[in-house]
Amino acid sequence: MPTPHRYLAPVALPADPDCSVLRDAAVDVGADGRITYCGPAADAPAHAGPRTRLTGILAPGLVNAHAHSPMSLLRGLGADLPLLRWLQEAIWPAEARMTPADAGTGMLLGCVEMLRHGITTSAEMYTHGEQVAEAALRAGSRVLLAPAYFDLPGRDWRSDLDAVSRWIDADGLRFGPGERIELGYGPHSTYTLPPQALRRTAEEAGPRGALVHIHVAETLAEDTATRERYGSVPQLLKETGLLEGRLLAAHAVHLSDGDIATLAAAGAGVAHCPGSNAKLASGTARLTALRAAGVPVGLGTDGPASNDDLDLWEEARLAMMFARLTAADPMALRAEEAFLMVTSAGAAALGRTDIGALRAGNWADMIHLSVDNPYFPAGLDVPAPHLLSNTLWAAGSRAVTDTWVAGEKAISSGTPTTVDLNQLQQAAKKASTRITPHP
Structure with missing residues (x-):
């Protein structure tokens, strides 16, 4: 179970109906793995626990x-x-x-x-x-x-x-x-x-x-x-x-x-x-x-x-x-x-309202996208439509560095936190070879 944690990001995309772009945002995650706050960092409630300052975009999983x-x-x-x-x-x-x-x-x-x-x-x-x-x-x-x-x-x-x-x-x-x-x-x-x-x-x-x-x-x-x-x-x-x-x-x-x-x-x-x-x-x-x-x-x-x-x-x-x-x-x-x-x-x-958005009460399923790459040539200092265009059309999965599910980190700097990739690849190769034999 995660401990209460605050994530600070220069940009957050809460995925609300207006597809807002929040600047200088804070997202708080409670011990139960749910979001307790998402909004401007200046308006965030008091927080005495650990915090992580991100450098790119924080978005829902x-x-x-x-x-x-x-x-x-x-x-x-x-x-x-x-x-x-x-x-x-x-x-x-x-x-x-x-x-x-x-x-x-x-x-x-x-x-x-x-x-x-x-x-x-x-x-x-x-x-x-x-x-x-x-x-x-x-x-x-x-x-x-x-x-x-x-x-x-x-x-x-x-x-x-x-x-x-x-x-x-x-x-x-x-x-x-x-x-x-x-x-x-x-x-x-x-x-x-x-x-x-x-x-x-x-x-x-x-x-x-x-x-x-x-x-x-x-x-x-x-x-x-x-x-x-x-x-x-x-x-x-x-x-x-x-x-x-x-x-x-x-x-x-x-x-x-x-x-x-x-x-x-x-x-x-x-x-x-x-x-x-x-x-x-x-x-x-x-x-x-x-x-x-x-x-x-x-x-x-x-x-x-x-x-x-x-x-x-x-x-x-x-x-x-x-x-x-x-x-x-x-x-x-x-x-x-x-x-x-x-x-x-x-x-x-899917009939779900507790995932897919950075909103208080939702599960803290989140991703961090790096903007330190060619897909964001001007970085984050561009109008919201331009930023979303760069994110969807240019960057996509190549910019994802970290992933959390229910507040727990599943991917850290592109690497799974709970799975040995080498062992998994070997097991997959063995199974695939047997299931799909070639003449």
Whole structure:
């Protein structure tokens, strides 16, 4: 448990709705790992404890709204295949060879990568949930874990779903130091599960207040087939009761105006994954229309085998570029808006208000960005829009030096504080070689 601590920074980005830029800021962290004050240092309350004076930008940890991080072991597999062939011919056969320990190794590798890039929270959908959670705790990350289930040969979605409910009932919706683990439900998609599985998920998740994390209308083929049978993917989600509780729609590429209105009316969140969707030629989500309708939209990396990295700053740049190209408007998505999408708006897409912003009462999930590099040629003495532009367009993950989760330091000067990188790389190499054998 951390001791009360004050951080002083020449600039803090609290990720409030106005995307304020605070100069000469102070952020106080209590012994429970939550922020007790964020604002001008001149107005800060008395503080007798330790303090750290930073030289760059203090910002909230980023929120990765959709990931399959254990797939870090599968990077490069089936790299040039479309989604369904990629899954059926490359990924699913490899995952069948993955042991629970392998999933833990892959998750640990992914957590370290994300923490070094300033990502403190990730919404994970994967199997081997216990090992994934253990790896996140070991790395010091925060995860919203939705154990995945399918209706496929050799897989029983009923038992997998029931196992999630038992886990929540046993350990609670959130647990671990700093409540770093939140459990949810991970029905893979409407094309890998029957409607009855979706209904059962709604019945189990709703009373528990749990997030349902599901792939939605990711490809044109999925969208076309579902529209023919059920009207659309969002319509099927509505009919099965999934839109009555917390829902995160991953990808949400192929949506009509009516679909967007349905998600907005339900308060569902969307995880926009521009990099993965572009690599797999799945399309790009109607980001401008989603945001205009009031749908909470965060950004996700998707899995590191379909992206192929875990860099949310890169996703922010891609989101800005794709939105501008689609609308033929350089103002379609500004740097300030993209920054909020990877912080507070990303948290909102997950139904969370206690992360993603430097605000009293929130968990002290924070990152420090150095400005002593070519990405900030004039340093910090520039107008706020210029500073945010340099941060989003030029610097990104390359400027992240330190990362805290619930007030505890997970990355110090680019180095993990709880993980031996050499040992981890060797374990990952051994597992990856066995899982993805080459002729």
